[in-house]
Amino acid sequence: MSEPAILKLENLGVTFPNHPVFADLNLTIRQGEFWSIVGKNGVGKTTLMRAILHQLRPTTGKVTYLPNANSVKIGYVPQFRNIDSDYPLTIKDFVGLNLTGWKWPWLSRKEHAEIDHILAETGLTKLAKRPIGQASGGERQKAYLAQALVESPNLLILDESTASLDPVTKTELLDLVIELNQRLHLTVLFVTHDIPMARKYSSQYLMLTPDGVEQGPISGLTQAKVWEGEKNV
Numbered sequence: 001m002s003e004p005a006i007l008k009l010e011n012l013g014v015t016f017p018n019h020p021v022f023a024d025l026n027l028t029i030r031q032g033e034f035w036s037i038v039g040k041n042g043v044g045k046t047t048l049m050r051a052i053l054h055q056l057r058p059t060t061g062k063v064t065y066l067p068n069a070n071s072v073k074i075g076y077v078p079q080f081r082n083i084d085s086d087y088p089l090t091i092k093d094f095v096g097l098n099l100t101g102w103k104w105p106w107l108s109r110k111e112h113a114e115i116d117h118i119l120a121e122t123g124l125t126k127l128a129k130r131p132i133g134q135a136s137g138g139e140r141q142k143a144y145l146a147q148a149l150v151e152s153p154n155l156l157i158l159d160e161s162t163a164s165l166d167p168v169t170k171t172e173l174l175d176l177v178i179e180l181n182q183r184l185h186l187t188v189l190f191v192t193h194d195i196p197m198a199r200k201y202s203s204q205y206l207m208l209t210p211d212g213v214e215q216g217p218i219s220g221l222t223q224a225k226v227w228e229g230e231k232n233v
């Protein structure tokens with residue numbers, strides 16, 4: 001029996017002023033699936049993620065969380081961003097950043113325990129007290145992943161989050177993500193230009209091209225197909 005759908009995109013289209021990005025996108029994402037979202041620079045991958053996050057109102061169609069609007073909790077891991085070397089937060093503070101509110105800026109004992117658990121899962125326990133500004137690029141990306149995971153999402157979006165990492169660190173991060181995908185049934189959307197990594201980790205792919213979209217089981221995604229899709233610049 002197939003897993004329940006958690007996200008449905010129906011006739012989705014986004015047009016910026018005088019600039020159609022994509023149109024007529026239909027996609028059903030089921031719990032526990034690992035999708036790679038591929039396509040050339042500027043084709044609309046991040047725009048699609050913003051529509052899924054409800055940060056952007058689509059021009060046509062809709063994005064529906066299933067079985068209801070409150071049932072999808074998204075964790076978002078951005079592309080590598082530089083952080084000032086004198087940024088004052090420790091890695092642990094950074095991971096718990098979204099748990100503190102303006103009303104109650106102190107973390108509860110339960111929240112401390114959640115952060116410690118995620119730090120252990122992401123291999124950051126020993127670095128918990130290190131200022132994030134002094135962490136390496138790979139450690140920072142792990143901290144972004146931990147920050148996204150600490151709120152127990154059921155959908156994780158990796159938006160080119162591994163793009164600037166070396167092959168070993170990239171593999172470490174994705175090994176961790178697929179372990180969570182398999183153990184907790186975490187659904188993953190992995191936006192990437194890295195076709196070998198997409199093939200290694202995903203179950204499905206969605207390819208955006210200037211002519212439309214293509215989707216299917218990951219075995220159907222080849223580098224040649226991506227180059228073909230990127231031709232019509």
Ligand SMILES: Nc1ncnc2c1ncn2[C@@H]1O[C@H](COP(=O)(O)OP(=O)(O)OP(=O)(O)O)[C@@H](O)[C@H]1O
Nearest residue numbers: 016017019021039040041042043044045046047048
């Ligand atoms: N707010 C906006 N207003 C106008 N145009 C925009 C806006 N946001 C994105 N665009 C344009 O929409 C297109 C799609 O951008 P998007 O960032 O989604 O592409 P992408 O596939 O994620 O690219 P990359 O692989 O380079 O990150 C681009 O041409 C971009 O310049």
